[in-house]
Amino acid sequence: MRIDILTIFPEMFDGPFSHSIIKRAKEKDLVEIHLHNIRDYSTDKHRRVDNYPFGGGAGMVMMIDPILRCIEELKKKNEYDEVIFLTPDGKRFEQTAANKLSTMKNIILLCGHYKGIDERLREQVITREISIGDYVLSGGELAAAVVTDSIVRLLPGVLGDETSALSDSFQDGLLSPPVYTRPADYKGWKVPDILLSGHDRKIAEWRHEKAVERTQKRRPDLLK
Ligand code: ADE
DSSP, X not given: OEEEEEESOGGGGHHHHSSHHHHHHHHTTSOEEEEEEGGGGOOSTTOOOXXXXXXXXXXXXXXXXXHHHHHHHHHHHOOOSEEEEEEEEEEEOOHHHHHHHTTOSEEEEEEXXXXXXXXXXXXXXXXXXXXXXXXXXXXXXXXXXXXXXXXXXXXXXXXXXXXXXXTSTTTTSSOOOOOOOSOSEETTXXXXXXXXXXXXXXXXXXXXXXXXXXXXXXXGGGGO
C-alpha cells in the first residue's frame, strides 16, 4: 500500500513513523509512506499556502492552488482510491473505516490548518472526510498519523501474530476482554483460575463472556 500525506509540517511525522509497527512495515516494504510539503507547490515567492477568507472574519484559509498542484502531480504517477481530508467536521473515524482503507492500494491524506481549506477543494477533489473525534486539534497531522497507524497495522504481514489484529477491541463489535501475564500471583493479586486451566474452549468462552460484560458496562452503544 502507498500513503501520500500532504502537510505543511512534514517533520511532525518523524516520531510516529520511525518506531514500532509502522517502522517495521516500512522496512518490510508492506507500506510506502510519502510526505509532501504543500509549501513546495506554492508559486508564491514567500511559499504562501493560505490567505484571508472572502467575506472577512478571523483566521486564514488554505488556498486551492498549492494543494491541487501537489495532488495533480501525484495523480500523474499513481491512481488513488481516495483523497482524504482530515477535519473535525468529517465523519467520525471508526474501526470499520480503518478496515476498509487497509484494503486500498493508494490513498492521499490531506492535513488542514488554520480555518480550513477552500471549500471548492472539498467539493471537487476530496472523496472522504475524516474526523478522529469531537475535539479540535491544531492541524490534521496528528489525525493523519492516527489514521495511518490504524491502517498500517491491519496490512497483511505487518503484525507478527496474524490473529492479533482480529482480536482487537471493536473488530467483532466488542471491547477486548481483560488480559494477564506472569506472575500468576503478584503479592496476593491473582489471575483468574480459568486462564491457568489449559482448557482452550473454556478459556475462549470466558473471554467472550468478559468481552460482552465489559462492552455492556463501558460501551453499551456498541451492542445496539
Ligand atoms: N483537524 C483538527 N481537528 C481534527 C480532528 N478532530 N480530526 C481530524 N482532523 C482534525
